[in-house]
Amino acid sequence: MIQTVEGPLPRSQIHNTLAHEHMVFGKPGFALDSDNPYQRDTAFRHGVERLEMVKPFQVDLVVDPTTIEWGRDPLLLRRLSRATGVALVCCTGYFKDEGDMLAHLKARSYCEDLEATLAQEFEKELVQGIGNTGVRAGFLKVASSWGEIRPLEKTIFSAAVRAARRCDVGILTHCERGTMAAQQAELFLSLGMDPRRVILGHMTSNRDLAEIRAVADQGFRVGFDQFGILSIPGIPDDEEKYRHLLTLVEQGYGDRIVLSQDTICDRMGYVSKSKPRYPDQIYREGVPEETLHRMTRDTLLEVLDDRTDAPSP
Template identity: 30%
Template sequence: MAGEEAARTDTVGTVNTVLGPVPASELGITAIHESLLSVVPGAEYAFDITLDRAEIFETLAAKLTDFRAHGGGTIVDATGMFHGRDVRLYEALSRSTGVHIVASTGMGPEEMLGGYFLTPQTNPPTPWPAEKFADLFTKEVTEGMVVPRVERRGAAGLVATAADPGGRTATEESLFRGAARTALNTGVAVSLRYGADAVGDLDVVLDEKLPADRVVVGGLDRRSAVDAGAPLEIARRGAFVALDHVGSDDEAYLTDRERVDLVLDLIEAGHGDRILLSSNAIGKAVGQSAADVAYSAVCSTFVPLATSLGLGDADARCILVDNPRHVLTLR
């Protein structure tokens, strides 16, 4: 009965998109962890870099149109506040392509924060407190996302944060706790890209009394995470397991064939309702290199492979439609 009640809530609830709230039932197949425009902070000021908005629009529109042609309905831009997020561009892209776009607030890891957020605010010096991050992120959900020095636009639909792969810093712990408090304040979910210890980073967020099913732990197809048994342990705790490097040829991550095996193992263990798939694709990268992975990779290549190896239609729909809908529905 509890599962049926949750399903009804998912169906009738709403999701914050860049064009405003939409019924959760309209999301369709959802890519939960992607990037549209990803700009390394400061690259926009580099003498050798040109940001041609018309070219960026055409590039992203083509990729989103391809995503929709392969059955996709919603893209989640999980880059947060300061990596090139362009809300007005995303609004135009959504209107043009018909793809729902959910943008995120949040920030991290520490090395990617601006100096203001690393400046000690207390005496003696301590990192920014969690409550200050929570206030910043909460306003982006309740009042709209900031367009610098101009205005606020549509509400963020997710709070995304990340830790350094070498291990969570004190500032990143504040970020995690601030993200959790934002989720409690606003009803959006937390997308957490873990550092060196996936379970330990999840515990920091859960320590804020955020229900586990409001947390997505990303990057769990990293080989080190799989070797440590993190995907199964995180699913057991009730959080969502994001296998979000589909199509990647990075040796630090599973191959798609290995990723299918992990999906099937999680389903066999009874955790099909906690799996999310995405590609961590970057539609347009500025100041960094990015793997050439299509937003449609999950639908066009991964699911057919998984189906040929035993993934059933009901489980596929649960992973592609029902699970992300549960995450994104405001609570």
């Protein structure tokens, strides 16, 4: 069963998926913007527009990895799911240690065991629900910085692994501009995390195919999840992303890849300028049907829940 914002959903009811999409996204402090305030009704309209765009590809489950401090809105996700019929999966976790984004966590670390406290908070959102929304998180999200995993980020990784192992859920990561995949993999393994329950995100931005193959050989799943995003400095364009994807598929790694766009439907008051592009070109490349099914459905579902649904009575 997959934990969605509407409750558990049998795998048998899911056709295709997207593994990394943001219905809303905004840096901490967005609520202080009086000129362009966040409006849930506007964000709802933007979300419906984007979800309708992928319905022709039979996408009926979307994972939203927006973290606690970056504008996560469980009530919006539930409203969008009910309006569109697309199942949405909400996360718990924190993003990278950027500037003072996580200053409140640093302050707490001076007077408490931050790793233990975060693990308890993550578990509560996974088991009991997020605040008083009635929405349970379905997976964990962690992130590392460009070219390094900072000390606070390592603490969040450790807490996430503790919660993931206790609650039997998967973890999705952010690799800034495709960096630190090998280092994230090493950290997860040292913490005892099952690599089959981890998606190393943004490998579309990683030109080092040898590194991608190495982490996949260790059992990790890799996210080719930024099709249509061209604004991040130094990352490949869509044509190069597709070449890398097809190369890895031809080399036998298709069963460890999940596909997505990493679109942002609403930037907490600003319409996103990113133009989502469903990676439908893959269907025209002669990729075996079984491999396509792995990349668009099965591999993601196994990360979210590695137990097979019980037979229908």
